[in-house]
Amino acid sequence: xxxxxxxxxxxxxxxxxxxxxxxxxxxxxxxxxxxxxxxxxxxxxxxxxxxxxxxxxxxxxxxxxxxxxxxxxxxxxxxxxxxxxxxxxxxxxxxxxxxxxxxxxxxxxxxxxxxxxxxxxxxxxxxxxxxxxxxxxxxxxxxxxxxxxxxxxxxxxxxxxxxxxxxxxxxxxxxxxxxxxxxxxxxxxxxxxxxxxxxxxxxxxxxxxxxxxxxxxxxxxxxxxxxxxxxxxxxxxxxxxxxxxxx
Ligand code: SAM
Numbered sequence: 707x708x709x710x711x712x713x714x715x716x717x718x719x720x721x722x723x724x725x726x727x728x729x730x731x732x733x734x735x736x737x738x739x740x741x742x743x744x745x746x747x748x749x750x751x752x753x754x755x756x757x758x759x760x761x762x763x764x765x766x767x768x769x770x771x772x773x774x775x776x777x778x779x780x781x782x783x784x785x786x787x788x789x790x791x792x793x794x795x796x797x798x799x800x801x802x803x804x805x806x807x808x809x810x811x812x813x814x815x816x817x818x819x820x821x822x823x824x825x826x827x828x829x830x831x832x833x834x835x836x837x838x839x840x841x842x843x844x845x846x847x848x849x850x851x852x853x854x855x856x857x858x859x860x861x862x863x864x865x866x867x868x869x870x871x872x873x874x875x876x877x878x879x880x881x882x883x884x885x886x887x888x889x890x891x892x893x894x895x896x897x898x899x900x901x902x903x904x905x906x907x908x909x910x911x912x913x914x915x916x917x918x919x920x921x922x923x924x925x926x927x928x929x930x931x932x933x934x935x936x937x938x939x940x941x942x943x944x945x946x947x948x949x950x951x952x953x
Contacts, residue, residue: 708783710776710808712795714820718924719898720751726818728754734787738763738775740800744791763788768803775804779813794822798842798868823897824866827926830904831864831892834931838864844877844927851877855884860940862931871922878913885909885929886936895925 713730716722731737731749735758739745742760749756763771778784788795788804795801808815824840841858844867845851858865869877874893881891887910896902901923905915909929932940 707785707814708779709814709816710779710786710788710804711816711818712788712801712805713818714794714822715748715789715792717792717821717823717826717898718896718902720748722821722898723748723752724818724820727820728752730785730787730818731756731789733785734758735782735784736761736775736778736786738771738786738788738804740764740790740795745789748789758785758787763804764800768800772804772807776807776811776813779808780811792821792823794819797822797824797840821898823868823894823924823926826897827892827894827928828864828866830894830897831928832906833864833890833892833928835864837862837931838866840866843868843870844873846873848876848880851880852884855880859885859943860932860937862937864931865929867927867929869925869927871920871925874916874921874925877927878909878916881909881927881929882913890930892928893921893925894928895921896923897926899923 711730713727715727731752731754737745737756737758737760739760740763742762745760746756761771775786779786788801790799790801793799796805805815828835828838839861845854887908889909891907891909891912893905893912905912907915
């Protein structure tokens with residue numbers, strides 16, 4: 707049918723590919739893939755023959771490509787499958803541009819859901835899952851990272867960050883300095899893979915563990931939200947002169 711389908715792909719374990727994903731890969735008229743080589747690699751591992759046209763659809767061209775792909779949906783009745791390298795499209799991955807344009811043009815868009823590191827890590831963290839906020843990647847620069855963490859000081863919800871191995875030590879230092887030693891957290895690495903590992907503890911403990919045994923591979927950080935006292939302290943410390951005048 708004429709539609710855009712966002713489809714999640716495995717984040718490490720190829721066994722997580724759904725039957726629906728396999729059918730879509732085999733049958734879609736057009737597959738818009740973040741990296742075409744990786745797409746064919748996945749299809750090979752799944753034993754699926756991709757019959758449709760495969761086009762590159764990534765961060766740098768997604769705005770330009772979206773309308774052309776949607777023209778195919780509208781005029782040819784095409785099914786356009788959108789996949790990223792791993793996990794859910796649009797979650798720190800391409801996909802948003804075509805969703806927005808499909809909505810604006812009144813064209814159908816649907817989703818074949820599946821793995822995403824944010825939910826996997828959150829569920830395994832042992833921290834509250836009833837409310838959480840996803841912050842994507844922590845900023846690369848120390849000063850911006852500190853600023854970002856300061857803005858989250860009063861956040862009561864469980865906080866999820868993506869991080870890379872080469873910045874994890876610095877990120878742990880900043881978490882320790884800004885959010886303090888005692889909050890509970892989980893460093894979740896290589897999720898769904900053979901070497902999956904979850905390091906749980908306080909920020910101080912996980913920081914020490916990172917210093918003693920630097921973690922490699924892909925990782926997600928899940929941090930406990932502010933306690934009542936921390937939230938209270940954050941709201942009073944960030945009151946500006948203007949806020950005071952209003953009060
Ligand atoms: N769209 C993806 C999703 O739904 O999770 C996220 C893509 S983002 C570019 C890649 C980041 O996701 C990695 O740097 C890491 O932080 C996280 N990630 C992806 N796969 C992971 C895994 N198997 N284990 C831990 N973290 C993972």
